[in-house]
Amino acid sequence: MKTSRLAVLALATGMTFGLASPSLAQSSSSSAETYRLLNLFGDVFEQVKTKYVEKVDDKQLIEAAINGMLTSLDPHSSYLNMDNFEEMQVDTRGEFGGLGIEVTMEEGFVKVISPIYDTPAEKAGLQPGDFITHIDGTAIRGKTLNDAVEMMRGKVNTDIILTIIRKGEQAPFDVTLTRAVIKIQSVRAEVKEDIGYIRIT
Structure with a gap:
């Protein structure tokens, strides 16, 4: 009886791991793809910095990339840096000098x-x-x-x-x-x- 119970337990455990393995593999694959795309972004960023005809500002490039990511979601999403956020706060309060x-x-x-x-x-x-x-x-x-x-x-x-x-x-x-x-x-x-x-x- 003990042998049978151990066999059932082992089988159940094996099934659990068997079901989890594809999920873990998929998660690992997704993470790898994310890092590959982030590396691609870094490569493009460096190419623009070093080869664009005019000098570019790192902060402006990164903020533009972030804003592009958010505006691609829907027409109502956008990125506000600190200056723009403070400007919005002034406007939404409805009072300024x-x-x-x-x-x-x-x-x-x-x-x-x-x-x-x-x-x-x-x-x-x-x-x-x-x-x-x-x-x-x-x-x-x-x-x-x-x-x-x-x-x-x-x-x-x-x-x-x-x-x-x-x-x-x-x-x-x-x-x-x-x-x-x-x-x-x-x-x-x-x-x-x-x-x-x-x-x-």
């Missing part, structure tokens, strides 16, 4: 998309389509959009001079604005001539 303009970069200048309602930018008369060429006398051309945004932000109640090019104007002109705490209102409502208007941004 600045001028109150939505901007983009075009032709080397900062282009005004829209001034935000009841902000220094709107009160100063900035218009959609305006181009900002200088900030406090410093040329924008050659700088990134983030650089320009940082230059426009500052301590509340401090002045800033923007040099503007506007369609229809013969020459650039300066506009002085005073930085303020910008409170972003996602929903605004007003009534005009018995008609209610709701604006969602």
Whole structure:
């Protein structure tokens, strides 16, 4: 009886190992493939560093690779480095010190998309389509959009001079604005001539 029980136990143990072995082999194979692809990434990274026509920044390359990996998952996934994360925190809090303009970069200048309602930018008369060429006398051309945004932000109640090019104007002109705490209102409502208007941004 003891021999029989040992034989059954050995058979059961053998079956357990037999079932586990393909899984372990598959896991090992998957890990090997992962390391092979990581080595491939390292090889490409080194080739770009040493043979690209211009000098590249290691951090930018790696962050771009990480972002590419995440954006390939779905349209809503992306990588935020520390600077971008802090920028997002400022935006999502809905309050920051600045001028109150939505901007983009075009032709080397900062282009005004829209001034935000009841902000220094709107009160100063900035218009959609305006181009900002200088900030406090410093040329924008050659700088990134983030650089320009940082230059426009500052301590509340401090002045800033923007040099503007506007369609229809013969020459650039300066506009002085005073930085303020910008409170972003996602929903605004007003009534005009018995008609209610709701604006969602």
